[in-house]
Structure formats: C-alpha cells, structure tokens
Amino acid sequence: AIEGLVVRTSRNGRGHSLTVATKEGQHKIIADKQVEEDSIVKLSPTDARNNKFSVIEHWKASEGEIRDLLNDIESSFIPKAQPLFKEAEDVARKIWGAHILNRQAVMRFHNDADGISAALIMAEFFQSYKQAQQSPTYSDRDAFYDLMTLRYGRAPMTLFLDFGSSTSYDLLRAENVEVVVVDHHPVNSEIEGVVLANPTLHNITEQTTGYVCNNIANMLGKDFPFLAGVSLAGDKSTLPYTEEEAKTALALDYTAFYTGYGNTFNLYKDIVKDRHLMETIYDKARDKMEEAKKELLPQVKKFSNSLSLYYFDAESVGQRREFPATGKLASMLADSIEEPAVIMAYTGRMFSFRLSKKDIFDLAAFVEHLKKTISAIEGGGGHGNAASIRIRDPSMRDAVVSAIIEEFKEFHHRSLS
CATH class of the missing domain: 3.90.1640.30 (inorganic pyrophosphatase (n-terminal core))
Structure with missing residues (x-):
C-alpha cells in the first residue's frame, strides 16, 4: 500500500497515471480513477507487476499536510x-x-x-x-x-x-x-x-x-x-x-553579454554541449578582447603608492555597448600587469575593481569602507579579488574617482599598520 501526495497526473492508454510523493521518494503508478494534484491518496496494489493500484481514499491536502510531508x-x-x-x-x-x-x-x-x-x-x-x-x-x-x-x-x-x-x-x-x-x-x-x-x-x-x-x-x-x-x-x-573550461567560460560570458534578458537557458546548455558552437563564440569573444586591449592601454592612468592603483574610463574604450563589459576590461588589464596592483574601471554609474595578483588587497572590505565614506555611492559589493560599486548620478563620477584615490591611499596605509 502507498499513502502520499499526488504531485503529477496524466491520462494514457493504460489508465490514470499518478506520481505520488512519500518520504521514501516518488512512486509512478497507474490508478483505477483520476485524482487531482495536491490530494493525499491511499492506494492498494491490484497488479503489482504492471504497477496498477486501486484508490482507496483521497482528499485535498492542507498546506500543513504538504509542509509536514516535505x-x-x-x-x-x-x-x-x-x-x-x-x-x-x-x-x-x-x-x-x-x-x-x-x-x-x-x-x-x-x-x-x-x-x-x-x-x-x-x-x-x-x-x-x-x-x-x-x-x-x-x-x-x-x-x-x-x-x-x-x-x-x-x-x-x-x-x-x-x-x-x-x-x-x-x-x-x-x-x-x-x-x-x-x-x-x-x-x-x-x-x-x-x-x-x-x-x-x-x-x-x-x-x-x-x-x-x-x-x-x-x-x-x-x-x-x-x-x-x-x-x-x-x-x-x-x-x-582546464583551458577548455576557460574557453567555455568566456563563450558563456560573451553570450550572456549580448543576450541579456529573456530565456537563454537552453542556449547556454547548447554552448556547453556543442564544441563547434562554443569555439565559434569563443573566437568572437577573444577577437573583441584583443581589439579592446589595444584601445585600453593608452587610456590607463596610474596612481603610484606602496600598492599601485591603475584606473581608466571604460567609455573611452570602443563602444561600451560592445563586449567586453567594464568588469572584464578591468580583469583584462589586471592580467597584463606584472606588479601587485588594484585596477579600477568606471563607466556611467558603475565602478569595477580587480587585482593583478590574488589576495594582495581586500576589495570587499575596501568597497564596504567606500560605501560608508563616500555619500555618492548608492550600493556595491563583491569578494576579496573582485568588487563593484554603483553611484547615484553619472555626473558625480569624476568627483568619486578623486575621492576613491584618496580613500585608497588612506585605507591601504591603515591596512599595513
């Protein structure tokens, strides 16, 4: 006998197909009568070999009964x-x-x-x-x-x-x-x-x-x-x-950038499964990044300190509606810098931070500090090696850049002491 909650129903040539949930798992059976979903049902086997059952009793489950079963x-x-x-x-x-x-x-x-x-x-x-x-x-x-x-x-x-x-x-x-x-x-x-x-x-x-x-x-x-x-x-x-995993990651990021909203889930599944599709997208992403890198390097400014801060206006790099996004531009610059450094890229209301080497500076803590000290910042977060903030108004951007440089100098000095 089975007692549980009907979680799926359908009708086929063999009878009424029910999926019944119990604490032991799901049971897919053929019943002698239709029972609505979200009903508690008691079943007795009539033909075990063919998974056929007779409905002895059923009633609409209460929310409490469903929660108890869960x-x-x-x-x-x-x-x-x-x-x-x-x-x-x-x-x-x-x-x-x-x-x-x-x-x-x-x-x-x-x-x-x-x-x-x-x-x-x-x-x-x-x-x-x-x-x-x-x-x-x-x-x-x-x-x-x-x-x-x-x-x-x-x-x-x-x-x-x-x-x-x-x-x-x-x-x-x-x-x-x-x-x-x-x-x-x-x-x-x-x-x-x-x-x-x-x-x-x-x-x-x-x-x-x-x-x-x-x-x-x-x-x-x-x-x-x-x-x-x-x-x-x-x-x-x-x-x-692996290199293959890194290429697939870049292909997914590229696809995510251009598809943005909507139901893209099945496309993501195809990219992971279809090597040719992944390679095609990866090649496009790599070419875009190479183009952006050539434009980016002349735009970069540097604040020298015991830990350097490299910063740039991402809007000056190509068309910012194109891949790569601001955060990936910052990561790309971080990968090309040999010395320990913090990278800051900004466009519109968004600022992205990256590190040229892992764990040389706590970006998450720095962003939390900035949120407390610079009133123009609306929000932000991240982790130790990658973070971002959002400011209230793009017109405040230049003032925020200057303020961040000053706060960076003080914050890093305190972290060393």
Whole structure:
C-alpha cells in the first residue's frame, strides 16, 4: 500500500497515471480513477507487476499536510558524498525535497559563467522557472515578479545562485516562499530566515558558486566536473581548471553579454554541449578582447603608492555597448600587469575593481569602507579579488574617482599598520 501526495497526473492508454510523493521518494503508478494534484491518496496494489493500484481514499491536502510531508522527505535524505561544509548539505536536502514534492520553484542565477554553470547543474535535479539575473541585487520588483509566479503553487521556493547573499527577502517570506541561496560573495553573517550555503562563512575564498553546486550534485548522486571547472575559470579561482573550461567560460560570458534578458537557458546548455558552437563564440569573444586591449592601454592612468592603483574610463574604450563589459576590461588589464596592483574601471554609474595578483588587497572590505565614506555611492559589493560599486548620478563620477584615490591611499596605509 502507498499513502502520499499526488504531485503529477496524466491520462494514457493504460489508465490514470499518478506520481505520488512519500518520504521514501516518488512512486509512478497507474490508478483505477483520476485524482487531482495536491490530494493525499491511499492506494492498494491490484497488479503489482504492471504497477496498477486501486484508490482507496483521497482528499485535498492542507498546506500543513504538504509542509509536514516535505519535512519528512528532507529529513530522510541521505547524502551520497561528503559536503564541503554543513550548509551545502542543507541545500542538498532542499533540492531533494523540491524534486520529490515537485515544488513550485523559481531559480534565478547571476548571468555570468559562474552563475550559469551553477544553474545548469541545479537544473538537473528539479523543475523550476529559470531567470538570468543581470543585477547582483534582488529588488522589490524582482520579488513581486516571483510572487506572481509562485504564490499559489505547491510549497513555493526560490533558489538564488551566485548573488543575493546580502538582500532582504521579506516580501517572499511574507507569502511563505522559502528562500535558498548558494553564493560565494562575502556576507557579514548568516541571513535570517534563509537557507544559505556560502563558503566565505567558513573563511574559504577559492570556491565558486558552481563549484559548491557540484558538491551539492555529488550529494544527490551526480557529478559535473566540467561545469565546476567552467565556474572556477569564469571567476578566475585559484583552484585548477582546464583551458577548455576557460574557453567555455568566456563563450558563456560573451553570450550572456549580448543576450541579456529573456530565456537563454537552453542556449547556454547548447554552448556547453556543442564544441563547434562554443569555439565559434569563443573566437568572437577573444577577437573583441584583443581589439579592446589595444584601445585600453593608452587610456590607463596610474596612481603610484606602496600598492599601485591603475584606473581608466571604460567609455573611452570602443563602444561600451560592445563586449567586453567594464568588469572584464578591468580583469583584462589586471592580467597584463606584472606588479601587485588594484585596477579600477568606471563607466556611467558603475565602478569595477580587480587585482593583478590574488589576495594582495581586500576589495570587499575596501568597497564596504567606500560605501560608508563616500555619500555618492548608492550600493556595491563583491569578494576579496573582485568588487563593484554603483553611484547615484553619472555626473558625480569624476568627483568619486578623486575621492576613491584618496580613500585608497588612506585605507591601504591603515591596512599595513
């Protein structure tokens, strides 16, 4: 006998096909009568060989019954691999529960190689509405959009990948939408009411979001080493990755830059699977970067200190609606500088910071300092080796550049003392 929640239904030539969730897993059976989704059903076998069952009893499940079953499913989860850290296992439980219960879910991922790789991994385990996230900030507008998708669904949840660790989720929680985050950008502490897996909470800086997601996949019984490597390459982690993974990361970043909004998820999947497509896109991205580099170098200014600051106006480099974006221009310059240095690139309201060598300066701490000392800064964040800020008005840019140079001098001096 089986007792559980009907999470899918269909009709075929054999009868009424039901997918029933129990704490032991999903059961796909043929029933002698139709039962609506979100019903608790009691079934008795009539033909075990052909997976046929008779419906003994059924009723519409209450929200409490669905939540209780979800808790039982998550509690029964047994990981198939060791977690990198405890919270990664917590997320694996949530993904397992989302799969078994067929939860109504939205998955938002930062639209770069790391976020895309993470999303491609997680999509292997549960169904969701997928949305590429251009901004690292989850706004009220985003929350209302997700609520319209989720609010009447079964045990609704959101999964945020490679962004969002410092955002309030009050609107979602007010509608009982569970919030799950996998990220690697620094946070001051765990966020209340959120299931958060973030290696920086354990003073681990080299693990990217896609790398952590592959560990979650390992706990769920699958392995995606190539996507984990693409993730590492995309964020230039100190962990090893291959040339092929680096080329794929650049191809994904190039595609993300030009596609921007809309449903690009299947295209990203094709780029990873189709080597010829990936190579074609990679060649275009490489050529664009070479052109930009030739234009960039004469524009760079330098503030000499015990640690140098290189800075440039990205709008002076080609057409800024073209690839590479400001942050990648900064990374490109960082790769070409041999001395230890901080790189600052700016355009419009955005400033991007990079390091020529890993861990020579804490950019995340510097950005937090700038947010407190320069009133023109509207927001910002990042991690130790890459960060960004956004100013309130582009007309303030020159004044902000001067202020940042002064703050850089003082901040670095204090960090040495």
